[in-house]
Amino acid sequence: MLANLRTLFMTRNLKYTIPALILVAGAAFGFQRIQSDNPEKESLILRLVTEALQGVHYQPRQINNEFSEDVFSAYLELIDGEKRFLYQSDYDFLAKSRLLLDDFLKSGDLKFFEESTALWTKRREEARRRFTRLLAKPLDYTTMRTLETDAEKRHFVKDSAAMDGFWADYLASRVMDRLYDRAYEKKDSINSAFLPGHPAFAKNESEARLKELEIHDEWFDGLESMDRSDDFGYFINAYASAFDPHSQYFPPQQQEAFEIEMTGQLEGIGAQLQ
Template structure:
């Protein structure tokens, strides 16, 4: 039988074909001479398709609008690192108007949220360079909330700056600790090799101060890559459309045009990856299912309910995928058979773990008729 995901993809295509012309007519009523924008057509098509073709239609009203608002806010700034409370207050004027915008063919909320995220991203990138240009000292007791679900949006620009200072200091300290641990392990390996009269490759030790300098460089490189990987206009629109679809029904998704690998997988049930089904919830990517016999299944440490925080290709610096939509996260996690991907996951008990998995061919028998 066909997988449910494949059915959704076929359904979405049918909805687009049926309702595309309808949405074009729908958006011309405000200005008969104006051509509809991509945003108008996509959102209008999606909402009309769900309302008309879904097995259990839902009211598109203020309550629906509030749920879309809350979910989208989590997705665009899950870790509360970019927006301030005044920004959120500014966006909140649309909290009960998203339903009206879909009917009127406007997208002011999407435009404003996109602009705010873009502006704050540039500002925070400059701030990280400023803060990481100076060494940190670790002789002062400070507290930092690492659980972003419990954190709040900073009240002001000054509050935001202080939160970033603590975050960067924490991440620098974490990398210093990792380097110290690796240096200790190197000493142990050298001692074991010496006792066995095996050749030893001597590596110079680094002082804590030298490690701190290197750690700040690594943190800066990590955030520069994060800031450079901002979604383009199509990805932003797809994320917004997916938020509406997920709010309407958690099991309904909008799929943007996929590449050849995804198309081949839907037809043949074969791809190269780790063998896990993913789902996005509240800004995090969760493991929904482990494919029996897959690379993840054989490795044994990745479990249903784990949240993937970061993805690294082999020994490279990990990339945070918090706030990403599922399709984008998949592009990092999939890869050629025989290559290694290292997933930093958050377990249901709150602990974190780095799980290395060697990718392999994944066969999903459900895609066969």
């Protein structure tokens, strides 16, 4: 299979081979979902995609510590680039493997994937309970404080109390943005009913807060619908992006959706969309 992939990719224009590689990597296993009891298949897919990427590029990257660090950074960016879930202690724990991901790739060891996925899932569940609790009552809109929105300028938070504080500030800023948009939606007048101090503010604040709860519930419904195949997609894409930022691996069902979107048809069943 790998030899055939290399032959196929090296005989075509490079700008077309990268998307083809990612699609074929998913198709190589017959569009089967990756099950949690089949880590051998996951190890094989990871090696297949990485080796095929090496075969496609005219100057492939060496699988070494520098590559490992890039994979680690890409993976953290994918799962928590905004630093809304993981603590500093979580980062420190995962960072112990930042120079070992190249070795894990060569050996097919999925220990880092297992540990990081379990940790990310746990922190997502905590985050849902956190924003549900915080949005259940009015937030603090009176205390003057600064919220750094650029995640690159923030550190991971120290503990649960600090995470509560970050989420409280983050949610309060979103609710107030929503209220201020309503208050200043007309250029020539201000609707003070959406500003603190007005008798109608409590009602409008409650509606804005419930809207934020609805938005976040939808977001986390999507996160909770992810299965191991989706989690593995994040992991393998960290390796792919370390080779080339424009390369992407699609898990089988995502690949089907991609094919339908791009071509209007699904290979294998003869279906075509008009």
